[in-house]
Amino acid sequence: MDAPDFSLEGTNAVVTGASQGIGQAIAETFAAAGANVAICSRSMDRVGPVAESINDADVPGRAFAAECDVRERDDVEAFFAAAADEFGGLDVVVNNAGGEFIAPFADISEGGWEAVTDLNLGGTYRCCQVAGEYLRTGEAGDGGTIVNMASVNGQHPAPNESHYGAAKAAIIRLTETLAVEWAQDDVRVNCIAPGLIQTPGVADTLGIDESDIPARSETYRRIGYPEEIADLAAFLVSPAASFVTGETYTAKGVPRPGNSMNHDLGLK
Numbered sequence: 001m002d003a004p005d006f007s008l009e010g011t012n013a014v015v016t017g018a019s020q021g022i023g024q025a026i027a028e029t030f031a032a033a034g035a036n037v038a039i040c041s042r043s044m045d046r047v048g049p050v051a052e053s054i055n056d057a058d059v060p061g062r063a064f065a066a067e068c069d070v071r072e073r074d075d076v077e078a079f080f081a082a083a084a085d086e087f088g089g090l091d092v093v094v095n096n097a098g099g100e101f102i103a104p105f106a107d108i109s110e111g112g113w114e115a116v117t118d119l120n121l122g123g124t125y126r127c128c129q130v131a132g133e134y135l136r137t138g139e140a141g142d143g144g145t146i147v148n149m150a151s152v153n154g155q156h157p158a159p160n161e162s163h164y165g166a167a168k169a170a171i172i173r174l175t176e177t178l179a180v181e182w183a184q185d186d187v188r189v190n191c192i193a194p195g196l197i198q199t200p201g202v203a204d205t206l207g208i209d210e211s212d213i214p215a216r217s218e219t220y221r222r223i224g225y226p227e228e229i230a231d232l233a234a235f236l237v238s239p240a241a242s243f244v245t246g247e248t249y250t251a252k253g254v255p256r257p258g259n260s261m262n263h264d265l266g267l268k
């Protein structure tokens, strides 16, 4: 009898948007499970300390940080090349960088629509395409794996988040399509759709303190935490998920009775 293989030992992973929140938790969890992690954000001042703290911790994985804006193709290419160079190849990519602002659909300008769709969907498109150069080795059994970060907003309508919901829904379909296109390369591609998770980004979006986020949760019992999304990501990139591809995993707790979704950040 074998125990399930959740180890990430010997794995080299890229995690985008890892200076805080869910991305930081994913980087820390992966390093604790044995992976080397290359992490980025738009600011080395913000992402550098996350790498330092991983490297100072008593965990088997090492961390490498670089500045990279996922809206810029040149940045993405340079970051992936530096990460592959640092660790001697890449096996795992988590496209986590994302964000939004809330506004009624009628008030979203061309620039606002473009900003949110380009960060979330455009960033995922760019990073998946560049990731393919490293993960599609052409050798049977040697493909890597990608996890894209969607949202319950990509599965259910949420008022005042039309741009974000449209981008996240498209990420789910992009994931399904890539899983089919790259199956012959042994590249698994999956998606996570979190409900409301307590992060600095959510506090910023709502203009409230992080400690006040739980009051906005419409889940039955409690809000979610970044580490709980990180654990799901760790499973999806591990050998234990070897037959899982093209899927979207929702992590949203249990909605309160009468709520079909738990992610209405609507303008009150």
Ligand SMILES: NC(=O)c1ccc[n+]([C@@H]2O[C@H](COP(=O)([O-])OP(=O)(O)OC[C@H]3O[C@@H](n4cnc5c(N)ncnc54)[C@H](OP(=O)(O)O)[C@@H]3O)[C@@H](O)[C@H]2O)c1
Residues within 6 Å of the ligand: 016, 017, 018, 019, 020, 021, 022, 023, 040, 041, 042, 043, 046, 047, 068, 069, 070, 071, 096, 097, 098, 099, 119, 149, 150, 151, 152, 193, 194, 195, 196, 197, 198, 199, 200, 201, 202
């Ligand atoms: N928290 C939730 O409730 C929730 C729910 C569903 C889905 N999600 C998704 O989960 C992901 C992480 O969410 P979060 O709440 O942890 O977000 P967060 O706290 O706002 O953190 C976002 C991270 O992305 C980085 N980032 C932003 N723009 C970037 C860019 N253009 N290029 C590179 N990095 C960039 C930020 O770093 P810098 O500012 O240093 O660049 C930061 O590290 C996002 O895709 C989000 O849409 C979150």
